[in-house]
Amino acid sequence: xxxxxxxxxxxxxxxxxxxxxxxxxxxxxxxxxxxxxxxxxxxxxxxxxxxxxxxxxxxxxxxxxxxxxxxxxxxxxxxxxxxxxxxxxxxxxxxxxxxxxxxxxxxxxxxxxxxxxxxxxxxxxxxxxxxxxxxxxxxxxxxxxxxxxxxxxxxxxxxxxxxxxxxxxxxxxxxxxxxxxxxxxxxxxxxxxxxxxxxxxxxxxxxxxxxxxxxxxxxxxxxxxxxxxxxxxxxxxxxxxxxxxxxxxxxxxxxxxxxxxxxxxxxxxxxxxxxxxxxxxxxxxxxxxxxxxxxxxxxxxxxxxxxxxxxxxxxxxxxxxxxxxxxxxxxxxxxxxxxxxxxxxxxxxxxxxx
Amino acid sequence: xxxxxxxxxxxxxxxxxxxxxxxxxxxxxxxxxxxxxxxxxxxxxxxxxxxxxxxxxxxxxxxxxxxxxxxxxxxxxxxxxxxxxxxxxxxxxxxxxxxxxxxxxxxxxxxxxxxxxxxxxxxxxxxxxxxxxxxxxxxxxxxxxxxxxxxxxxxxxxxxxxxxxxxxxxxxxxxxxxxxxxxxxxxxxxxxxxxxxxxxxxxxxxxxxxxxxxxxxxxxxxxxxxxxxxxxxxxxxxxxxxxxxxxxxxxxxxxxxxxxxxxxxxxxxxxxxxxxxxxxxxxxxxxxxxxxxxxxxxxxxxxxxxxxxxxxxxxxxxxxxxxxxxxxxxxxxxxxxxxxxxxxxxxxxxxxxx
Numbered sequence: 001x002x003x004x005x006x007x008x009x010x011x012x013x014x015x016x017x018x019x020x021x022x023x024x025x026x027x028x029x030x031x032x033x034x035x036x037x038x039x040x041x042x043x044x045x046x047x048x049x050x051x052x053x054x055x056x057x058x059x060x061x062x063x064x065x066x067x068x069x070x071x072x073x074x075x076x077x078x079x080x081x082x083x084x085x086x087x088x089x090x091x092x093x094x095x096x097x098x099x100x101x102x103x104x105x106x107x108x109x110x111x112x113x114x115x116x117x118x119x120x121x122x123x124x125x126x127x128x129x130x131x132x133x134x135x136x137x138x139x140x141x142x143x144x145x146x147x148x149x150x151x152x153x154x155x156x157x158x159x160x161x162x163x164x165x166x167x168x169x170x171x172x173x174x175x176x177x178x179x180x181x182x183x184x185x186x187x188x189x190x191x192x193x194x195x196x197x198x199x200x201x202x203x204x205x206x207x208x209x210x211x212x213x214x215x216x217x218x219x220x221x222x223x224x225x226x227x228x229x230x231x232x233x234x235x236x237x238x239x240x241x242x243x244x245x246x247x248x249x250x251x252x253x254x255x256x257x258x259x260x261x262x263x264x265x266x267x268x269x270x271x272x273x274x275x276x277x278x279x280x281x282x283x284x285x286x287x288x289x290x291x292x293x294x295x296x297x298x299x300x301x302x303x304x305x306x307x308x309x310x311x312x313x314x315x316x317x318x319x320x321x322x323x324x325x326x327x328x329x330x331x332x333x334x335x336x337x338x339x340x341x342x343x344x345x346x347x348x349x350x351x352x353x354x
Numbered sequence: 355x356x357x358x359x360x361x362x363x364x365x366x367x368x369x370x371x372x373x374x375x376x377x378x379x380x381x382x383x384x385x386x387x388x389x390x391x392x393x394x395x396x397x398x399x400x401x402x403x404x405x406x407x408x409x410x411x412x413x414x415x416x417x418x419x420x421x422x423x424x425x426x427x428x429x430x431x432x433x434x435x436x437x438x439x440x441x442x443x444x445x446x447x448x449x450x451x452x453x454x455x456x457x458x459x460x461x462x463x464x465x466x467x468x469x470x471x472x473x474x475x476x477x478x479x480x481x482x483x484x485x486x487x488x489x490x491x492x493x494x495x496x497x498x499x500x501x502x503x504x505x506x507x508x509x510x511x512x513x514x515x516x517x518x519x520x521x522x523x524x525x526x527x528x529x530x531x532x533x534x535x536x537x538x539x540x541x542x543x544x545x546x547x548x549x550x551x552x553x554x555x556x557x558x559x560x561x562x563x564x565x566x567x568x569x570x571x572x573x574x575x576x577x578x579x580x581x582x583x584x585x586x587x588x589x590x591x592x593x594x595x596x597x598x599x600x601x602x603x604x605x606x607x608x609x610x611x612x613x614x615x616x617x618x619x620x621x622x623x624x625x626x627x628x629x630x631x632x633x634x635x636x637x638x639x640x641x642x643x644x645x646x647x648x649x650x651x652x653x654x655x656x657x658x659x660x661x662x663x664x665x666x667x668x669x670x671x672x673x674x675x676x677x678x679x680x681x682x683x684x685x686x687x688x689x690x691x692x693x694x695x696x697x698x699x700x701x702x703x704x705x706x707x708x
Binding site: 067 | 420421423425429433434437440451456473479
């Protein structure tokens with residue numbers, strides 16, 4: 001069985017910096033290769049992943065220049081990739097929308113992972129391609145996409161990169177973009193009302209500079225409220241792993257909150273607000289608490305030390321490891337491959353010809 | 355030989371109001387049908403054209419709601435259309451960009467008419483599809499598109515709808531959007547300096563309301579400078595056909611100025627500024643004059659009556675009739691069909707199978 005993973009051409013796999021979808025593709029490609037599956041990744045020429053890569057565009061190109069430019073470049077790359085792999089793979093795993101249109105034509109079975117937040121425009125576009133196997137990254141997301149063939153496969157992370165830390169220090173952590181929807185202001189309020197210091201990591205985007213300057217910066221004193229800037233893997237492990245709890249007082253419906261899993265992997269429970277995928281990731285009393293607001297969060301900060309870091313880690317290992325994710329995708333590929341063989345489409349024809 | 359003409363899904367063929375590309379497609383489909391060619395037009399369900407129509411979207415949808423919405427809808431419609439006609443036509447004639455990506459796959463030969471002004475982003479996109487036969491609508495446009503397979507086919511109009519009027523009255527005409535790039539202000543200046551009245555027809559777009567209010571409206575007195583609003587076919591024939599000359603003091607590089615041909619069809623010469631396709635359409639001393647500026651235009655207003663309306667009409671009939679345009683496209687289709695048969699691609703296979 002040969003699988004084509006198609007990324008967009010803008011960001012390398014894995015990403016040098018920003019790029020959740022590209023990190024996902026790198027982990028999936030690597031995991032499948034380890035299991036002996038034949039994988040080709042269509043990406044740009046700067047990618048370095050443990051699988052064959054093919055590319056039309058040599059270089060990263062992010063942020064994008066403009067809508068028309070980006071949509072034509074993505075369409076060009078994707079159609080090139082599909083034409084290139086059409087006659088030689090069994091399954092095409094898409095991660096960007098334009099490739100879906102090729103599902104109308106007789107070729108390999110297609111799978112599409114929904115990486116974007118819900119948009120009615122995208123939803124009605126998806127509905128035009130009922131032969132595609134859709135994968136939502138949370139059940140929250142799945143419920144908003146009325147598609148016939150859709151199932152949830154939660155993302156997973158490489159837990160080896162996030163070692164368990166059993167000794168927690170007396171501070172709370174926050175990690176994420178410094179943006180209103182991420183609730184940094186609520187994190188500060190929870191810290192102040194709990195009397196527990198807060199360390200904040202994450203990027204200040206130009207778009208939210210004013211938010212940072214007026215809502216966040218005035219609270220930063222370098223002692224009780226500390227801002228450590230953007231965090232690489234080592235800093236993440238330090239920031240999250242040593243904290244008694246990570247705060248996630250989100251104000252939007254994020255399809256999948258990867259940072260929740262990163263914190264939980266280090267054995268740190270999460271004190272979160274509901275929204276999007278939160279309730280599917282944060283298991284109350286086991287990996288943290290989903291709280292109704294600031295007051296509820298403050299109450300849970302007081303009791304959070306009752307949760308054993310080792311059991312947070314174990315829960316995460318069981319549910320959000322990259323191995324579990326790769327296994328789920330492989331099972332889906334095999335199911336699709338079996339169906340394809342039964343109905344006599346591309347794979348079956350190739351096998352017959354072999 | 356069966357030809358698929360693919361329009362975008364947003365505007366019906368022919369257009370009810372705005373839509374140069376859709377008017378072109380309607381005329382081409384009608385002309386080909388008259389010549390006994392088998393034509394299918396992919397458009398929306400409101401279209402009424404003298405050929406088979408097929409559609410995915412029932413209704414007009416203009417102006418478009420947003421970039422993402424429009425690009426996905428266009429991609430969906432176009433890929434559906436191409437898949438639908440893939441196995442049954444000899445040539446696919448595209449008029450919108452996304453369909454080009456299917457030229458990578460083995461199927462019918464493709465032709466693409468460039469309806470858009472030059473954009474570097476589009477140019478580099480086109481260059482990725484060297485098997486497509488490109489048609490520019492002026493040589494001016496062709497020179498800006500470095501493509502291997504490109505030729506110019508000028509647009510044509512149905513001259514029966516624009517009867518020759520040999521009696522001209524003592525006024526100048528202007529027809530076009532009331533926008534700075536169209537040079538309405540220069541038309542007024544030419545009229546004033548010539549001492550010849552001017553009648554202006556055309557839509558005031560919300561975007562250029564300020565231009566109309568400050569640069570144009572103060573000059574309108576209903577006698578020497580008259581504004582007649584938007585013009586339908588009968589009004590166009592009246593406005594253009596009776597005027598001693600149409601002014602076209604353009605300030606941008608329009609790929610093809612259809613209004614020039616409309617005026618010339620009625621036997622009215624054009625006094626134009628250079629830019630884009632103007633010099634290819636306005637033949638100096640025969641169908642009007644291309645002038646260097648307002649002063650030069652004023653000089654030519656004085657001599658323009660020396661041009662015989664019947665010879666303006668004859669020149670237009672010879673060069674810009676819909677029959678000439680349809681004939682040129684048919685010649686190209688036949689050339690492509692011949693090549694396809696020789697190289698043994700889709701058409702040849704279908705013939706062999708028949």
